[in-house]
Amino acid sequence: MHNKYFFLLICLILAPNIFSQESIDPYAVQDSLDIYTDIFAEEYPGLITMKFDRKEFQKKSNEDKYLKAELIYHLEDSTQDRHHTVRIKARGKNRRETCAFPPFWINIRKADITNKHLQNTTKIKLVTHCGGGKSFESYVLKEFLAYKIYNLISPYSFRVRLIRIKYIDTSRKDKVTESWSFLIEPEKMLAERLDMIPLKSDYASIRDTDTLWTSTMSIFQLMVGNADYSVAGRHNVKLLKSKDYTKTSVIPVPYDFDYCGLVNAHYAVPGETLGLKSVKQRYFLGPCRSPEYYQDIINEFAEDKKDILDLVSGFEYLSDRDKTNVADYLNEFFSEITHDRYIQRVILSTCR
Incomplete structure (x- = not known):
């Protein structure tokens, strides 16, 4: 979880030997x-x-x-x-x-x-x-x-x-x-980089996905305030499977975050069934696990807090006002996870 991938890069262009x-x-x-x-x-x-x-x-x-x-x-x-x-x-x-x-x-x-x-x-x-x-x-x-x-x-x-x-x-x-x-x-490209294959089956459920990485993804979605995704519904999530046939679990990979609270787009509205007034309200949609299991994952997020906030503060193309708003929203999450019974109150109360 702490691996910092300073990733490989494509450049859309081409033809060799055009110039001498x-x-x-x-x-x-x-x-x-x-x-x-x-x-x-x-x-x-x-x-x-x-x-x-x-x-x-x-x-x-x-x-x-x-x-x-x-x-x-x-x-x-x-x-x-x-x-x-x-x-x-x-x-x-x-x-x-x-x-x-x-x-x-x-x-x-x-x-x-x-x-x-x-x-x-x-x-x-x-x-x-x-x-x-x-x-x-x-x-x-x-x-x-x-x-x-x-x-x-x-x-x-x-x-x-x-x-x-x-x-x-x-x-x-x-x-x-x-x-x-x-x-x-x-x-x-993502699948090839990870030596995996995309899973196209519509029958995969959250119970078929990898325990650690599904739980980690779900806590991330909670942190950024995103409730606009579904593993079972294949909504804003891609599924990858190892090329090694002995590894049967599936890895969920999220995308499309414009409806999350961190972005807070004026056109973004929460799902009607969630009972939320704003996308800035956090709502957990991940799988049910033991409090101890989620505590370990939350501890990992807490350890990554500095790197996450440094990434925000060092992003030179975002205005100072926006960087402050993003940092405040993330700090709200990092503060809340230290409260007693946070897992029971926020995570286990709505888990699937």
């Missing part, structure tokens, strides 16, 4: 080599331009149809920017309904990208800013942080890459806007 050795300066050579690595390995933001008809994209956001777009991956030497024709399609049931600009899939199957880390990848998730205004960019950055926090806690977690993205809207005379977004590691 004589025409490239030494720094550009380093950049050109970097684009063959795993883009999820670096901590600095990637720079991308996406050019497409945004009006048509918004029109088709509920139609499950792809739209052609141009993706430009920017290197330090702008003369070596990589251009690719890709296809994009809106994703996310709730965000397609609530967002003026929902997150989307980037389909790279016919984009002629030769990066070896992307050879088995057809499409990649991009999380967008949903709507206009600074608050929406704040939501993106806070959701990105939720993924990074879980990276600290569990090796069985999706890696993410922060992206500064420029949109060129061909429907509005190539109008340019910029915002934060992030890419999510594809499921197949």
Whole structure:
């Protein structure tokens, strides 16, 4: 649980020997080599331009149809920017309904990208800013942080890459806007990295999942205030199984945290059956275990407190006000877990 994965990274771009050795300066050579690595390995933001008809994209956001777009991956030497024709399609049931600009899939199957880390990848998730205004960019950055926090806690977690993205809207005379977004590691890439396979069965229940990592994931979801997931319903959770047939338990891997209290998006509402007034109210949805078992896991979270809060305070792209709000929300959790009968009152009272 304390392994700190400073993960491998993909860089969406490609074609070897486009320029001769004589025409490239030494720094550009380093950049050109970097684009063959795993883009999820670096901590600095990637720079991308996406050019497409945004009006048509918004029109088709509920139609499950792809739209052609141009993706430009920017290197330090702008003369070596990589251009690719890709296809994009809106994703996310709730965000397609609530967002003026929902997150989307980037389909790279016919984009002629030769990066070896992307050879088995057809499409990649991009999380967008949903709507206009600074608050929406704040939501993106806070959701990105939720993924990074879980990276600290569990090796069985999706890696993410922060992206500064420029949109060129061909429907509005190539109008340019910029915002934060992030890419999510594809499921197949995650599975290969962990030497596991994705489980597609709809019959897996929470009783089939690994005891430790299901309980750990559930406490994490409680910490960030996320009640918008279900293992049995396969909602915002992927399941992985070891390639070793002697290991039968399944590992749950959570994703999509925009409805959690840590993000506190204005459009996020708690499930009607939970009886909550706000997503900032924590509600435990994990499996029932003994108080002693959960105490051990909570102790692990307490040991990780400094690393988690350091991650928040050191995230330079989030405003000081937002960092304070996030830290306050997390500190509330760390304070509550020290109270007597916390496990009985908060965890065992609603466990499944």
